Amino acid sequence: MREEKSVYKALFSEQESKKVELSTITKLEEYEYELDKGREELMLYATDAREAIAKGVRELNRLDAVNRLAKKMLEGTEQAAKDLGIDVPQIKQLKSAISAYENQKKSLTKVLK
Numbered sequence: 592m593r594e595e596k597s598v599y600k601a602l603f604s605e606q607e608s609k610k611v612e613l614s615t616i617t618k619l620e621e622y623e624y625e626l627d628k629g630r631e632e633l634m635l636y637a638t639d640a641r642e643a644i645a646k647g648v649r650e651l652n653r654l655d656a657v658n659r660l661a662k663k664m665l666e667g668t669e670q671a672a673k674d675l676g677i678d679v680p681q682i683k684q685l686k687s688a689i690s691a692y693e694n695q696k697k698s699l700t701k702v703l704k
Contacts, residue, residue, distance in 0.1 A: 647703045651696070658692055661685060 665685055672679045 643680060644703055647699070652697060654692060654696075658689060661689060665689070 663680065668679065669682055672682060
């Protein structure tokens with residue numbers, strides 16, 4: 592009877608060991624899957640970020656050109672309005688838009704470059 596108990600005990604112990612090994616292997620596979628899946632997602636995010644930054648840089652360059660043209664036109668229009676003695680509300684609005692753009696451009700330039 593003692594031998595039977597020791598045999599059962601050894602078998603039970605061996606089965607427990609296999610269960611632990613199987614659960615460990617399963618966990619390793621889960622980690623591998625998560626890391627591979629996560630790495631693929633990060634690559635997609637990085638690609639999206641690069642594309643967004645490139646688009647942002649192009650838009651920043653376009654707006655710089657618009658800003659330069661707006662400033663030139665503003666100078667001439669402002670002087671003409673002053674000479675005529677009239678108030679042109681669009682001048683004030685454009686000055687405000689130029690100022691807002693130039694203030695925001697400083698922080699955007701840091702992000703986009």
